[in-house]
Amino acid sequence: MIRLAGLGDLDAIMALETAAFPAGWSRAAWADELAHHVVTVTGEPVRAVLSVSQVADTMEVRRIIVDESVRCTGIGRGLLEAALADAAPGTTVFLEVSAENQPAIRLYEGCGFEPLSRRAGYYGPGDDAIVYHWTKEATCPNR
Numbered sequence: 001m002i003r004l005a006g007l008g009d010l011d012a013i014m015a016l017e018t019a020a021f022p023a024g025w026s027r028a029a030w031a032d033e034l035a036h037h038v039v040t041v042t043g044e045p046v047r048a049v050l051s052v053s054q055v056a057d058t059m060e061v062r063r064i065i066v067d068e069s070v071r072c073t074g075i076g077r078g079l080l081e082a083a084l085a086d087a088a089p090g091t092t093v094f095l096e097v098s099a100e101n102q103p104a105i106r107l108y109e110g111c112g113f114e115p116l117s118r119r120a121g122y123y124g125p126g127d128d129a130i131v132y133h134w135t136k137e138a139t140c141p142n143r
Helices: 007-020 027-036 075-086 102-110
Strands: 002-004 038-042 048-055 058-066 092-098 114-119 129-135
Touching: 002 075, 007 027, 007 038, 007 048, 007 058, 038 075, 048 075, 058 075, 075 102, 092 102, 102 129
Parallel strands: 058 092
Antiparallel strands: 002 038, 038 048, 048 058, 092 129, 114 129
8 A cells, every 4th residue: 555654654764764774864854854745655564665856847766765574575666656657747757776776776777767877986985876867758567
């Protein structure tokens, strides 16, 4: 079940954040995210979270986190597909991912995202970020 997140989901979101990114976003940052961006979650208890922001015809996938116990089961793909389906025609979607995160790269490329640029050392020495983009005209394959 995919639904909009609210402040009542903050504890569950923070548990996902802390497990995935020990030095990641703070509770205050996530509270701000919930107030200003579209945040969706799936599962009861929450097993995945996706945050996006959109300005005009540009959308940014700000964060996608899937609980380790359910990774590679299609939950992340479902959240991403839902966000892409909600984008207006002609919308360009951007995201960045660690070049070391092969499961995420497979997901994004499987949904039609294409690499745009690389940011050397963005996540630390030897850990580059790859910036991807996608347009509404692209088709995300079914699971």
